[in-house]
Amino acid sequence: MQQIGFMLSTGKFDNLRAFYKQILPNMTEDSWMIIENVLHVRTVKKGDFVVREGNVCDYVSFMNYGLVSMYYLVNGKERIISFCNEHNYISDYQSFLTRNPALTFIEALEDTEIVDISYADLQMLYQKVPEANIIGRLIAEQVFLQMSEGSTAEAKETILERYTNLINKHPWLLQRVPQYMIASSLGITPEALSRIKSRVAKQRRVKSISGLT
Amino acid sequence: MQQIGFMLSTGKFDNLRAFYKQILPNMTEDSWMIIENVLHVRTVKKGDFVVREGNVCDYVSFMNYGLVSMYYLVNGKERIISFCNEHNYISDYQSFLTRNPALTFIEALEDTEIVDISYADLQMLYQKVPEANIIGRLIAEQVFLQMSEGSTAEAKETILERYTNLINKHPWLLQRVPQYMIASSLGITPEALSRIKSRVAKQRRVKSISGLT
DNA sequence: TATAAATCTTAACCCAGATCAATGAAAAAT
DNA sequence: ATTTTTCATTGATCTGGGTTAAGATTTATA
Numbered sequence: 001m002q003q004i005g006f007m008l009s010t011g012k013f014d015n016l017r018a019f020y021k022q023i024l025p026n027m028t029e030d031s032w033m034i035i036e037n038v039l040h041v042r043t044v045k046k047g048d049f050v051v052r053e054g055n056v057c058d059y060v061s062f063m064n065y066g067l068v069s070m071y072y073l074v075n076g077k078e079r080i081i082s083f084c085n086e087h088n089y090i091s092d093y094q095s096f097l098t099r100n101p102a103l104t105f106i107e108a109l110e111d112t113e114i115v116d117i118s119y120a121d122l123q124m125l126y127q128k129v130p131e132a133n134i135i136g137r138l139i140a141e142q143v144f145l146q147m148s149e150g151s152t153a154e155a156k157e158t159i160l161e162r163y164t165n166l167i168n169k170h171p172w173l174l175q176r177v178p179q180y181m182i183a184s185s186l187g188i189t190p191e192a193l194s195r196i197k198s199r200v201a202k203q204r205r206v207k208s209i210s211g212l213t
Numbered sequence: 214m215q216q217i218g219f220m221l222s223t224g225k226f227d228n229l230r231a232f233y234k235q236i237l238p239n240m241t242e243d244s245w246m247i248i249e250n251v252l253h254v255r256t257v258k259k260g261d262f263v264v265r266e267g268n269v270c271d272y273v274s275f276m277n278y279g280l281v282s283m284y285y286l287v288n289g290k291e292r293i294i295s296f297c298n299e300h301n302y303i304s305d306y307q308s309f310l311t312r313n314p315a316l317t318f319i320e321a322l323e324d325t326e327i328v329d330i331s332y333a334d335l336q337m338l339y340q341k342v343p344e345a346n347i348i349g350r351l352i353a354e355q356v357f358l359q360m361s362e363g364s365t366a367e368a369k370e371t372i373l374e375r376y377t378n379l380i381n382k383h384p385w386l387l388q389r390v391p392q393y394m395i396a397s398s399l400g401i402t403p404e405a406l407s408r409i410k411s412r413v414a415k416q417r418r419v420k421s422i423s424g425l426t
Numbered sequence: 427t428a429t430a431a432a433t434c435t436t437a438a439c440c441c442a443g444a445t446c447a448a449t450g451a452a453a454a455a456t
Numbered sequence: 457a458t459t460t461t462t463c464a465t466t467g468a469t470c471t472g473g474g475t476t477a478a479g480a481t482t483t484a485t486a
Contacts, residue, residue, distance in 0.1 A: 072365075072368050072369055074368065074369055079368050081364070081368070093357065093361070094357075094358060094361045094362075094365070097354055097357075097358060098358065103365055103369065126347070130343060130346075133343075133346040133347050133350055134339070134346050136350045137346055137349045137350035137353055140350055140353035140354045140357055141310055141353045143357055144306065144307075144310075144353055144356055144357040144360065145307060145310060145311065147357065147360055147361060147364065148306070148307045148360060149307075150364070151294070151360065151363070151364060152285075152307070152316055155285050155287065155292050155294070156285055156287055156316065159442095159443090178462085178463065178464090179463075179464070180463070180464080188442095188443065188444090189443075189444060189445080190463080190464070190465090191443085191444080191445085191464090191465080191466085192442080192443050192444075193464095194464060194465055194466080195442095195443085195465085195466080196443095198465075198466085372472095372473090391432085391433065391434090392433075392434070393433070393434080401472095401473065401474090402473075402474060402475085403433085403434070403435090404434090404435080404436085404473085404474080404475085404476095405472080405473050405474075406434095407434060407435050407436080408435085408436085408472095408473085409473095410435095411435075411436085
């Protein structure tokens with residue numbers, strides 16, 4: 001029976017703990033224990049869902065490993081909002097905060113392991129662990145900044161710029177995600193992305209022939 | 214001289230205080246006094262700026278009265294992100310949090326009065342006033358939800374739907390903001406919005422002639 | 427009230443990306 | 457190794473909104 005205790009401390013929470021220690025270097029061991037007690041590990045097989053449209057998203061989840069996409073379904077078609085890989089938070093935070101049904105799907109693109117904290121437990125932590133409010137604030141700020149960067153890019157950059165920036169910033173996307181999903185995350189069809197890329201390739205060829213490179 | 218003290222308590226902070234009391238019914242008078250000491254009132258004339266692109270946004274501001282628009286400048290043209298009127302928070306929160314230069318302008322569309330709290334003072338409050346972390350968290354959450362609603366609408370609704378929803382939700386916009394700004398906030402030109410509206414009007418006429426209404 | 431300035435509407439033309447369809451290439455499954 | 461399935465590319469055509477430009481209407485100001 002004690003073995004369960006040992007199993008729980010085999011490191012499933014290590015990533016998250018490191019994350020918190022970085023934010024709050026002087027969080028007490030007591031506080032951490034209270035937090036650890038409400039954490040739950042969940043594994044999600046490739047193709048399964050972390051969140052489904054229509055259900056209230058009851059968790060904020062820390063990605064231990066794996067990869068997920070978050071998307072809307074618009075006229076039966078996926079419109080990807082973002083990808084999320086290991087060591088980041090994932091949640092339909094809008095649904096989580098408002099307690100309204102999620103408008104998104106969060107789907108595992110690879111076998112994925114996450115650490116859940118439920119809405120109720122988080123509210124409890126806000127009451128019992130003073131540091132939790134700081135963590136909650138920082139999560140909200142971080143989630144805001146992520147979304148904010150997305151809209152800034154959408155407003156100020158051309159699709160080509162957004163594509164190259166995306167790839168430069170997250171080179172692993174090319175290895176782990178098919179191009180049609182990247183297109184979707186840019187808000188265009190795979191055909192359009194293909195054409196944009198070939199246009200660039202053509203221009204480069206012309207330039208180098210005319211000796212401009 | 215004491216009169217200044219009296220002048221400061223003529224109610225410039227009443228709106229904000231009510232706002233906080235609503236969030237934290239049992240905040241102590243002491244905590245409030247510490248907060249009140251770092252608040253500063255600022256008036257902004259119509260046409261002047263609360264935030265300019267290129268400057269770090271150093272304040273989160275509560276709108277006492279007035280109306281502002283927040284926008285990007287893209288190829289010399291305004292792309293409005295949002296409007297904000299009395300009794301809401303306004304800030305380039307991205308710049309505020311990251312301490313990077315703002316990418317936006319926040320411009321007063323009417324004579325406006327705001328209550329500023331500076332970044333440094335807010336960090337101080339996070340240290341000294343426990344409740345401040347809750348307020349900070351709730352502000353971050355609220356700002357996130359606002360932006361989040363915006364992107365959801367952009368992804369899931371047609372422009373016409375977004376227009377009618379916008380007007381239904383904020384009817385005062387029609388009175389206080391020219392249509393070309395509303396168009397900009399929908400991401401289209403004034404010409405396009407005009408066309409869309411006349412298309413709808415025409416369809417309605419056809420329907421009522423053929424007796425469908 | 428008259429005049430100027432700002433705003434809204436309408437029309438003609440253009441273009442980036444959508445849609446539909448066909449072909450190839452690559453990966454997975456058998 | 458061979459057959460499927462999935463994914464990427466390319467072409468043809470369509471379309472919503474952009475652009476430009478001209479009036480019309482409203483609002484502001486003398």
